[in-house]
Amino acid sequence: MVDIELRVNGQAERASVPAGMTLLEFLRDRLALTGAKEGCGIGECGACTVLLDGRPVTACLVLAVEADGLDVRTIEGEATDGELSALQRAFVDAGAVQCGFCTPGMIMSARALLLRSPHPTDEEIVEAIAGNLCRCTGYEAILAAIRAASEEGGEL
Amino acid sequence: MTRALVYVGKSVPRDDSVEKVTGSARYTHDLAFPGMLHAALVTSPHASARIVRVDVADAAALPGVRAVLAGANLDVRLGLYMRDKRILARDVVRYQGEPVVAVAADTLDIARDACRRVRVEYEPTAAVFDPRDAMKSGAPLVHPDLGSYAHLEGVFFPRPNTNIAHHQKIRKGDFDAAIDSAEVLLEARFDNPPVQHVPMETHASIAQALPDGRVEIWTSSQSPYTVRHLMSVAFGLPHAAIRVHVPYVGGGFGGKAGLNLEPLVYVLSKAAGGRPVKFVATREQEFNTLPSRQGLHSTIKIGATRAGKIVALKATYVWDAGAYADYGVNVGRAAAYSGAGPYAVPNCWIDSFVVYTNKVYGTAYRGFGHLEVLWGIERAIDQTARKLGLDPAEFRRRNLLTLGDATITGETFTAGHGKPVECLDAVAKAIDWGTPSSSPASSTKRRGKGIAMLHKAPAMPTSTSCSAIIKLDEDGAADILVSGVDYGQGTYTVLRQIAAEELRVPIDAVHINSDCDTAFTPYDWQTVASRFSYMGGHAVIEAAADCLRQIRAVAAQIFGVAPEKIVCENASAYPDGEPKRAIPYRLLALGYVYPNGNAIGGPVIGHGRFIAHGLTHLDPDTGQGRPAQFWTYGAHGVELEVDAETGEIEILRIATAVDAGKVLNAGLARGQVIGGVVQGIGSALWEGFRFDKEGRLKNPSFVDYKIPTAKDLPREMVPILLENPQPDGPYGARGVAEHPMISVPSAIGNALYDALGIEFTSLPLSPEHVLARLAEKGVKP
Numbered sequence: 001m002v003d004i005e006l007r008v009n010g011q012a013e014r015a016s017v018p019a020g021m022t023l024l025e026f027l028r029d030r031l032a033l034t035g036a037k038e039g040c041g042i043g044e045c046g047a048c049t050v051l052l053d054g055r056p057v058t059a060c061l062v063l064a065v066e067a068d069g070l071d072v073r074t075i076e077g078e079a080t081d082g083e084l085s086a087l088q089r090a091f092v093d094a095g096a097v098q099c100g101f102c103t104p105g106m107i108m109s110a111r112a113l114l115l116r117s118p119h120p121t122d123e124e125i126v127e128a129i130a131g132n133l134c135r136c137t138g139y140e141a142i143l144a145a146i147r148a149a150s151e152e153g154g155e156l
Numbered sequence: 157m158t159r160a161l162v163y164v165g166k167s168v169p170r171d172d173s174v175e176k177v178t179g180s181a182r183y184t185h186d187l188a189f190p191g192m193l194h195a196a197l198v199t200s201p202h203a204s205a206r207i208v209r210v211d212v213a214d215a216a217a218l219p220g221v222r223a224v225l226a227g228a229n230l231d232v233r234l235g236l237y238m239r240d241k242r243i244l245a246r247d248v249v250r251y252q253g254e255p256v257v258a259v260a261a262d263t264l265d266i267a268r269d270a271c272r273r274v275r276v277e278y279e280p281t282a283a284v285f286d287p288r289d290a291m292k293s294g295a296p297l298v299h300p301d302l303g304s305y306a307h308l309e310g311v312f313f314p315r316p317n318t319n320i321a322h323h324q325k326i327r328k329g330d331f332d333a334a335i336d337s338a339e340v341l342l343e344a345r346f347d348n349p350p351v352q353h354v355p356m357e358t359h360a361s362i363a364q365a366l367p368d369g370r371v372e373i374w375t376s377s378q379s380p381y382t383v384r385h386l387m388s389v390a391f392g393l394p395h396a397a398i399r400v401h402v403p404y405v406g407g408g409f410g411g412k413a414g415l416n417l418e419p420l421v422y423v424l425s426k427a428a429g430g431r432p433v434k435f436v437a438t439r440e441q442e443f444n445t446l447p448s449r450q451g452l453h454s455t456i457k458i459g460a461t462r463a464g465k466i467v468a469l470k471a472t473y474v475w476d477a478g479a480y481a482d483y484g485v486n487v488g489r490a491a492a493y494s495g496a497g498p499y500a501v502p503n504c505w506i507d508s509f510v511v512y513t514n515k516v517y518g519t520a521y522r523g524f525g526h527l528e529v530l531w532g533i534e535r536a537i538d539q540t541a542r543k544l545g546l547d548p549a550e551f552r553r554r555n556l557l558t559l560g561d562a563t564i565t566g567e568t569f570t571a572g573h574g575k576p577v578e579c580l581d582a583v584a585k586a587i588d589w590g591t592p593s594s595s596p597a598s599s600t601k602r603r604g605k606g607i608a609m610l611h612k613a614p615a616m617p618t619s620t621s622c623s624a625i626i627k628l629d630e631d632g633a634a635d636i637l638v639s640g641v642d643y644g645q646g647t648y649t650v651l652r653q654i655a656a657e658e659l660r661v662p663i664d665a666v667h668i669n670s671d672c673d674t675a676f677t678p679y680d681w682q683t684v685a686s687r688f689s690y691m692g693g694h695a696v697i698e699a700a701a702d703c704l705r706q707i708r709a710v711a712a713q714i715f716g717v718a719p720e721k722i723v724c725e726n727a728s729a730y731p732d733g734e735p736k737r738a739i740p741y742r743l744l745a746l747g748y749v750y751p752n753g754n755a756i757g758g759p760v761i762g763h764g765r766f767i768a769h770g771l772t773h774l775d776p777d778t779g780q781g782r783p784a785q786f787w788t789y790g791a792h793g794v795e796l797e798v799d800a801e802t803g804e805i806e807i808l809r810i811a812t813a814v815d816a817g818k819v820l821n822a823g824l825a826r827g828q829v830i831g832g833v834v835q836g837i838g839s840a841l842w843e844g845f846r847f848d849k850e851g852r853l854k855n856p857s858f859v860d861y862k863i864p865t866a867k868d869l870p871r872e873m874v875p876i877l878l879e880n881p882q883p884d885g886p887y888g889a890r891g892v893a894e895h896p897m898i899s900v901p902s903a904i905g906n907a908l909y910d911a912l913g914i915e916f917t918s919l920p921l922s923p924e925h926v927l928a929r930l931a932e933k934g935v936k937p
Contacts (some may be wrong), residue, residue, distance in 0.1 A: 039358070084177065137831050
């Protein structure tokens with residue numbers, strides 16, 4: 001077991017975890033943050049995307065111990081005081097959600113993009129979510145949602 | 157009095173999006189219960205082998221292991237239409253990836269560790285991988301006991317002592333005479349590989365065997381009541397002893413229809429003393445162990461007159477069922493009665509064989525066999541048109557079903573079927589059909605255009621039914637209860653719109669269950685076949701009418717007028733012409749209380765139902781009969797660019813027209829079209845199982861099996877929804893969810909011919925495939 005300390009959605013967390021535990025297992029099984037999903041377990045589908053110090057990572061490929069001392073942001077930290085973020089609101093309004101299983105990871109990839117590039121080009125948007133698979137929507141509405149959120153701009 | 161529609165037809169946003177964008181929507185993947193165990197599987201490395209010995213002693217001895225089961229422990233046969241499958245392989249394995257041993261343990265790590273300690277000794281046996289080989293006499297038999305299996309008699313016709321699980325015949329007119337008289341003949345062969353559904357949530361189920369014999373199940377399924385029924389059949393339990401919960405489902409596309417992992421977790425729970433057991437398929441198991449879309453080999457012969465009329469069509473469809481029949485036999489049946497395309501074919505002969513092989517088994521997948529048969533038919537129609545020197549769109553126009561024509565099963569085409577020709581014309585216009593493509597930017601690239609038609613009807617039992625309950629709340633809001641599953645399509649939102657329209661209440665005052673629970677939500681066969689909005693829509697209309705009848709009865713008593721003189725509007729009831737006297741529903745929902753305290757009425761709870769009507773089984777010898785509750789027609793027009801240097805295809809634009817009858821929610825309908833088209837592009841360009849010569853799946857992961865990403869979108873997608881009403885549909889609507897995927901590969905294949913002058917007959921049209929054909933034809937970039 002390894003002792004770790006990290007911040008998750010602004011909240012300090014301290015835990016003792018097996019060395020082989022993934023960040024995804026830590027979030028889902030220890031913290032009950034089940035928004036990040038396991039879609040493949042090998043970092044190919046993006047359903048488990050979270051932000052590690054602002055960078056998007058597939059949490060199934062990151063060990064919990066690697067997050068020691070870092071800042072983790074998950075889909076559960078995206079709304080503030082019960083208010084959807086502009087990005088979440090855009091997903092709702094654009095009809096960018098069908099089954100919803102890819103949605104948390106998709107929004108976190110989009111969030112990472114908007115953090116580093118508040119007004120991205122269409123190419124940047126496509127690139128940012130190219131690693132997030134969605135089988136339902138055909139992506140069009142997702143791209144439109146991210147574009148709409150970026151046009152609103154500013155508000156993170 | 158005709159009222160303008162307030163909610164039906166509008167782009168009302170889905171009711172579940174806030175839960176889904178916040179990560180709070182709970183899927184079976186996310187559920188955990190006190191004492192819950194985790195299961196893992198040992199699967200077969202062989203495609204065909206005898207199980208000589210299974211040694212689980214080391215696995216069972218591992219601390220934390222609570223149950224270890226092998227096929228020898230379980231004497232149960234499962235099957236949707238054909239009881240041909242075991243929960244765990246017994247005596248033999250029939251495909252690589254088949255479950256052989258299952259372990260339930262305190263943690264998933266322990267369960268997997270235990271699986272590694274299981275020793276299974278196999279003796280490989282002769283296997284058969286190509287269904288055409290499997291049909292030959294002397295082929296190894298995948299199921300030597302086929303003749304003894306219980307099956308749905310009168311609908312499916314397995315042939316004992318062969319690998320043929322079902323043979324569907326369609327015989328209409330006199331094919332032999334007509335083909336002899338034909339002036340132009342076309343004969344061609346086409347192939348489709350098996351393909352995976354790839355729901356983002358893999359299959360997941362939890363079961364708890366309770367001490368009194370009941371069982372509780374939570375499952376990622378399209379089919380709560382079918383799971384309950386098939387569990388009852390398999391284990392001899394009364395239906396009421398089985399309670400099936402379906403929380404949010406992360407995609408299905410047909411792969412989560414019927415019965416899947418539920419029996420496995422149930423027997424593990426029993427073996428582990430009744431602790432809940434959860435199994436979540438790994439992505440590799442999703443490809444390799446759980447069912448896929450069947451492969452297909454088609455041979456098509458078309459005879460036409462010089463004037464461009466089809467006189468005869470013969471097709472032989474050989475389906476690669478894999479090791480078990482599951483839904484495959486019904487795919488072979490349904491795709492046969494659609495197997496001549498949406499055309500008037502006076503003389504038709506179709507044989508559709510569903511054939512066992514030693515590969516992962518097949519099931520329903522969006523389109524239910526139609527994408528596969530129309531890959532061949534719509535390519536063959538183009539080839540026939542060219543033989544005739546006719547424009548492919550014009551050839552289709554001359555042969556599309558129109559008023560008074562008979563389908564190949566003898567159903568008369570009426571105005572209520574919609575207008576296939578309008579779909580064709582709409583996509584032709586949208587892609588400037590008849591105008592050559594502009595020149596590509598690079599000299600290595602070629603451009604082309606193609607068109608393809610599609611059609612499909614729900615493939616379902618003749619007595620398929622569903623029901624709905626609407627309860628009014630204390631505040632006058634309405635709660636809908638149904639057991640159809642909204643695994644992304646948006647049907648729940650559509651049902652809310654319909655209820656709001658019928659009950660005359662604001663949409664925000666209509667709620668619907670997000671989970672299904674067979675203990676509380678009323679019967680629905682299962683959510684497949686694009687029939688939920690159609691059948692569930694009817695049930696909700698009837699349930700709302702039942703509520704209104706109860707409201708009117710109470711209001712009539714209050715106002716001292718006849719119930720038919722009561723108007724329901726704005727969530728209130730009043731005597732006709734006297735809206736000022738309106739009493740809000742909230743004062744009627746639980747019964748009305750007079751000022752002196754007397755009460756009348758009672759809680760308003762409406763019930764509605766719907767059953768398929770007028771359907772018949774198909775005649776076993778001719779296939780004649782009425783299989784379809786309704787038909788939905790459509791078309792795609794594609795313009796693409798292919799790079800002769802890399803073999804890569806880029807879709808420049810794709811227009812898709814579907815005759816929806818009535819669009820119930822424009823935004824959601826568009827979502828189905830775009831999502832379906834992109835899924836169809838996956839089938840067209842990249843997707844397909846590859847097996848090695850021992851029958852092992854070579855691409856069971858996202859590394860080797862590519863599905864469309866955000867980078868792969870066409871430059872332009874044009875959804876076109878036509879509204880020629882379905883007379884017996886709710887508000888005139890018919891199903892549209894599966895259809896946009898069908899015939900996308902056909903339209904792309906036709907456009908690829910236009911670009912390169914090369915006939916592609918097999919899928920996918922991957923860069924390697926395109927390059928190989930270019931090299932074979934000596935085409936240089």
